[in-house]
Amino acid sequence: MADTARDAPPEQTDFHELEDGEELFPEPATTQESQPASLAAEDISTNSNGPKQDSLFDDDPEDLFAEATEEVSLDSPERDVLLSDGPSPAITPITPPTSVITPRIGHTHDDMFTHSSFDEIEEEEGGDSFDIHISVSDPEKVGDGMNAYMAYKVTTKTSMSLFKRSEFAVKRRFSDFLGLHSKLASKYLHIGYIVPPAPEKSIVGMTKVKVGKEDQSSNEFVEKRRSALERYLMRTVKHPILLKDPDVLQFLESSELPRAVSTQALSSAGLLRMVNKAADAVNKMTIKMNESDAWFEEKQQHFENLDVQLRKLHTSVESLVCHRKELSVNTAQFAKSAAMLGNSEDHTALSRALSQLAEVEEKIDQLHQDQANADFYLFSELLGDYVRLLTAVKGVFDHRMKTWQKWQDSQMLLQKKREAEAKLQFTNKPDKLQQAKDEIKELEGKVQQGERDFEQISKTIRKEVSRFEKERVKDFKTIIIKYLESLVQTQQQLIKYWEAFLPEAKAIS
């Protein structure tokens, strides 16, 4: 099977869909080492298709799935290395020794070892070796007018030996994040990995910032974006495979990053994306897959339901944020009004009490404001993130369908060719017959590959879904607890304020 992606010019990645779940050029599963042993020597990285490579990775044409495949031989020394150390040894240029790459004859062989290899990776990642914290901070405006942009500082703190240093920072702009996502999506989505979606563009929001409006709403916009970018990066690195992707590492570490131009909404690439998205949507409707595995059907239904519910919840929480902000404004207005009333009141003690009430209400207004922020940044954004993540999850299921379709198509074509060949048997056209036989041989290979791809993506999805669900539950729990604690804090402050006011009220005589 041709390794088509290898020589793909850099621009091609740019044309890849940014949107989750969509894919412009369905790449065959190029990264799998499920090929005859003849390719063993040729361990060319299939994933280093970013335009520029940091020098560190030039001589590391690593195959990210090397770790998936390296454990094939249980006695392989590499395996011990993998188990004992952090993930980094897996990345260091290891030309897999031929002993490791055994021909994939039986699928069961595949299942057992890829399965186990994932388990091991997850054990390591899920254990104490996963220690990385990324923060996005210090937004600063660079440039002027419509060409201006916000630059964010991306700081990584880690003890993982995957990285050169334990603490480092780089400057990135929004399109860099989009570019990173675009690359990851093009590499991993079509083989079943759930790639976290990047934060959404906002032409309105950004224009305000560019134009230089230094008001509260543009500050809020920048803060919202900063927070979203941070969550995006953390989600990405939490994924054990994505963490080790060279594009991710380059993004976090290298001081210079080539600009991802095709992420612009109004670029030709952007328009192409939109067209293809529409085409894909049509295609999706026409694929009728015979689902042999009830698990997938069940899960898809589950995610559909989850999507509906989360969207509903998100809407309710957004309404809550809105109302709480309203409450804050109204409280502030009342505070002012009460103060004026207190000034007007001619009974001294009552006048003082009214002024005190005004002060309390002013403090409470600030409390409501803070709570509204917690409502938003903790609860609402969590839900928004997961609504977007579910789109990626659904996309991965769609890719599986496409993979299946491809396999079926090859199978049907093979069938046709066989029939044609059978017919040719009775004619006296030896070269045509030979051609037919050659085509059949090629197609048989394709069908086999198609089946393997399908099995692989199915396997990957099972793993990914399980990881996703675990993450989701953990994520929700952590953030909900934080949110509830914010509510507790607000209430406790309220108690303090009112308890301070009570003696003032009692002092009226």
Place this chain on the structure above:
Amino acid sequence: MTSIDENSKEKLRSVSVDLNHDASLLIDIPDALCERDKVKFTVHTKTTLSSFQKPDFSVPRQHEDFIWLHDTLVETEDYAGLIIPPAPPKPDFDSPREKMHKLGEGEATMTKEEYTKMKQELEAEYLAVFKKTVQVHEIFLQRLSSHPVLSKDRNFQIFLEYDQDLSVRRKNAKEMFGGFFKNMVKSADEVLISGVKEVDDFFEQEKTFLLDYSSKIKDSTAKAEKMTRAHKNIADDYIHISATLNSLAADDMTANKKNLEKLSDLFEKFRKVEGRVASDQDLKLTELLRYYMRDIQAAKDLLYRRARALADYENSNKALDKARLKSKDIPQAEEHQRQCLQKFDKLSESGKKELTSFKGRRVVAFRKNFIEMAELEIKHAKNSVTLLQGCIELLKSN
């Protein structure tokens, strides 16, 4: 659906200070019925006074009957020096009715459980409006019954006793126009009050104070109402959040199911507390301000009447001078002037008393309500903390 038990009434009777001290005339509204737009109040009187035919009796009354009573008192010359308790406002069910309508329209978008809860909330809101209107009508009557002069008013007695339908048909177009005209004149009165040269320091101060305070308290009432409404909206949002969490829990097959159920339960309880915070704030703060806004208006009316009397007195002086100049009709002019002065003095004397006691009443009411509001806020916040912390513990322990 609309009878109110004694317990809840005790809690409601908060805007004005306890007025029913005098056991010789006790009035309350134990029952009320809501028929479409009309509210029928059952006014119950218990009295030891011989001026009444029976010691214990009830009559049905409509809102318009209360208005009639108020207006006749206002128009009574003898009471010009008194602060006539403000008329209760018309029962206004527009807000909950509109919300009920919107809810009906949006029924398709929510689960059955959610719809039921929202409906319950609206019914509670409806009931709250209802209770408030009963309370405000009751207080009006109790203010009258506890006033040394007004309690003896003949029309008041008719109102309490007459067991036929009060011919409020009087209050038809003619009367309505009269009312409209009166209101128009009132705003001119503010100018009049501020224009009249005041001889008495006390009244000068009161005038300045009341004019300013009146506009400020109107503003505060409006702002407090907005604040309360936003609070209520938040409580309603929690209903939706709780319901959706419940749906999520139902679909969830993992260990997370319990967590979602707990969370849904928490928000359900929490929203009830938030709802109470909103309604308590409404009663203790917004209603308080609203009531005294109207009371201040009644006090201003007193000042107006006095200013009118002063103007009349000054005019009578001028007339007397003129009469003396012309040497014509002097005795009438003198009599007129004497009467005007008498009226003015009477108004001033009673007015001073009324305004002083008004201030006392106001201060006591504010104090009581502020204390109660603060105590309730503390209670609800403590409740909330317990609920929230309980849930956090449960979630963490899972």
